[in-house]
Amino acid sequence: MSEPSSGDRERDRRDFAERLYEEARSLPAAERKQFIASACGDDDALREELGGLLSQADAAEGFFERLAEVVPTTAVVVGRYEILGCIGSGGMGAVYRARDRRLRRDVALKFLPPHFAAAPDAEEALLREARAAASLEHPNVCTVHEIAATEDGRPFISMSYYEGETLKDRLRRNAIPLAEALAIATQLARGLAAAHARGIIHRDVKPGNVMLVDGGPVKLLDFGLARLIDATVSHPGVTPGTIAYMSPEQARGDAIGAPTDLFSLGILLYEMVAGVHPFRRDNQHAVIHAILHDEPPPLRKGNPATPVALERILTRLLRKDPAARYPSANDLLADLERLPAQPEARAPGRIV
Numbered sequence: 001m002s003e004p005s006s007g008d009r010e011r012d013r014r015d016f017a018e019r020l021y022e023e024a025r026s027l028p029a030a031e032r033k034q035f036i037a038s039a040c041g042d043d044d045a046l047r048e049e050l051g052g053l054l055s056q057a058d059a060a061e062g063f064f065e066r067l068a069e070v071v072p073t074t075a076v077v078v079g080r081y082e083i084l085g086c087i088g089s090g091g092m093g094a095v096y097r098a099r100d101r102r103l104r105r106d107v108a109l110k111f112l113p114p115h116f117a118a119a120p121d122a123e124e125a126l127l128r129e130a131r132a133a134a135s136l137e138h139p140n141v142c143t144v145h146e147i148a149a150t151e152d153g154r155p156f157i158s159m160s161y162y163e164g165e166t167l168k169d170r171l172r173r174n175a176i177p178l179a180e181a182l183a184i185a186t187q188l189a190r191g192l193a194a195a196h197a198r199g200i201i202h203r204d205v206k207p208g209n210v211m212l213v214d215g216g217p218v219k220l221l222d223f224g225l226a227r228l229i230d231a232t233v234s235h236p237g238v239t240p241g242t243i244a245y246m247s248p249e250q251a252r253g254d255a256i257g258a259p260t261d262l263f264s265l266g267i268l269l270y271e272m273v274a275g276v277h278p279f280r281r282d283n284q285h286a287v288i289h290a291i292l293h294d295e296p297p298p299l300r301k302g303n304p305a306t307p308v309a310l311e312r313i314l315t316r317l318l319r320k321d322p323a324a325r326y327p328s329a330n331d332l333l334a335d336l337e338r339l340p341a342q343p344e345a346r347a348p349g350r351i352v
Contacts, residue, residue, distance in 0.1 A: 020036075020039050020040070020046075020050055021050060023035065023039070023242065023243060023284075024036060024039075024050065035284070036050055036051065038283040038284050038285065039284045039285075041285070078098070078109065078150050078156070079148055079150070080100060080101050080102045081098040081099065081100055081101070081107065081109060081158070082098060082099045082101055083096050083097075083098050083109070084096070084097045084098055084099055084106070085097050087108060094110070094111050095108050095109065095110045095111075096108070096109045096111070097109075097161055098158075100158070105161075106161045107145060107158045107159060107160065107161050108158075108159045108160065108161045108162075109156050109157070109158055109159075110156055110157045110159060110222075111154060111155075111156045127147060127155075130144055130146075130147040130157050132200050132223045133157075133159075133223040135198055135200070136191075136194055136195055136198065136200070136223075137194075138190070138191055138194035138195075139190075139191075139217045140187045140188065140190050140191030140194070140217055140218055140219060140220055141191045141194060141195065141219065141220050142159055142160060142162075142211070142219050142220065142221045142222070143159065143160040144157060144158070144159050144160075145158040145159060145160070146158045162211050162213045162216070162219060163213065163214045164211055164212045164213040164214045164216075165211075165212055166207060166208050166209075166210060166211055166212070167184065167207040167208075167210035167211075167212060167268070167272075168206075168207035168208040168210075170207075170212055171207055171271065171272070175275050176272045176273075176275075178273060180272075181269065181272035181273050182269075182310075182336065182339060183218075184210070184212070184218050184268075184272065185265065185268065185269045185272070185336060186333065186336045186337065187217055187218035188205070188210065188218060188220055188265055188268070189265065189329045189332050189333045189336060190329075190333065191218075191219075191220040192205070192220070192258075192261050192262070192265065192329040193328065193329035193330050193333060195220075195223075195261075196258045196261070196328060196329055200223065201256055201257065201258065201260060201261055202220065202223060202261050202264075203250070203256065203260065203261070204222065204242055204245070204264075205220070205245060205261050205264035205265055205268065206242045206244070206245040206264065206268070207268065207271070208242075209221045209222045210268070243284050243287060243288065244267075244277060244279070244287055245264045245267050245268070246264070246288075246291060247259070247260045247263035247264060247291070247322070248263070248291055248292050248320050248322075249322055251288050251291055251292055252292070257322065258327070258328055258329065259322035259323075259325040259326065259327070260322065261329070262317055262325055262326050262329060262332060263317060263318060263319075263322075263325060265317065265332075266314055266317025266318045266325075267279070267318070269313075269314060269317070270296060270299070270314055270318070273299060273306065273310070273314075274297075274299055274302065274303075278296030278297070278318065279291050279294065279296065292320070293320075295318075296314075296318060298311065299311055299314065307339065309335070309338070309339055310339065312335075313332070313335050313336065317332070
């Protein structure tokens with residue numbers, strides 16, 4: 001095997017820095033310094049680069065960060081959309097609730113963060129996200145309406161707006177009963193099965209990308225890291241995704257496939273049932289090491305009432321070797337649906 005070129009190494013380093021940037025941007029400001037110190041280790045150049053990216057982003061996001069403050073007294077219009085308020089923001093962009101004045105419906109508008117919008121391939125990256133998500137028509141996948149741009153050229157995606165809360169917020173609020181956890185996992189498996197059938201791997205299945213819709217189905221959000229399974233798109237050493245929910249092959253920068261998403265789903269299911277992340281550690285390096293080498297504590301050790309069949313499902317989902325996991329989401333569904341029937345009612349939540 002030939003050695004990677006200097007261009008490949010530089011691209012991989014840039015991708016790694018952007019992944020750490022996304023993680024840092026998703027954290028409260030008070031926690032970012034500790035995260036950077038842990039993630040960068042002895043790499044002073046990376047630490048300086050990451051700090052610079054964060055500073056530039058904070059300074060450049062003025063207009064969109066002020067939208068939520070301006071909205072109560074001033075109407076902000078982007079194309080045919082009237083901005084109503086900020087829903088949230090993170091490394092992959094900011095999302096706003098807006099009113100589609102032509103179709104008279106509320107939507108969610110997702111804008112790229114400034115450092116992505118400035119990149120030469122930013123628009124193509126967003127188009128790739130829109131095409132991937134728009135090609136999926138399934139009750140458990142977020143609906144994408146269109147891709148457009150502001151007058152100054154900032155691209156955005158118009159998506160369905162849902163009332164509810166993310167699984168991330170649900171986990172923070174209180175414990176999730178077993179019946180609800182299994183219902184959520186089953187619906188996510190259905191959404192992933194639809195995506196995988198079209199050759200699309202999500203690559204970032206995590207609590208913040210799962211919407212628990214009030215009175216409706218669970219929705220898998222944000223195919224921003226999705227890639228069609230194509231060697232011209234995936235590059236060795238590039239590891240998109242959120243560190244705590246990565247599969248071992250993602251952490252190594254290896255080729256990915258449907259089992260990659262299923263490993264991440266296994267982490268979600270374990271966390272919902274146990275109330276704790278299966279690879280929780282003190283820092284990001286330790287988390288990656290645990291994902292690569294450690295086995296999670298058996299659920300039945302902490303809770304003997306855990307169904308044996310569920311323990312077996314989780315054990316298979318969290319195998320280090322992708323070939324030892326479920327080969328498809330449909331195979332996982334078959335096992336989940338053999339468990340006792342679970343209600344799929346949604347608890348009231350808040351707008352996120």
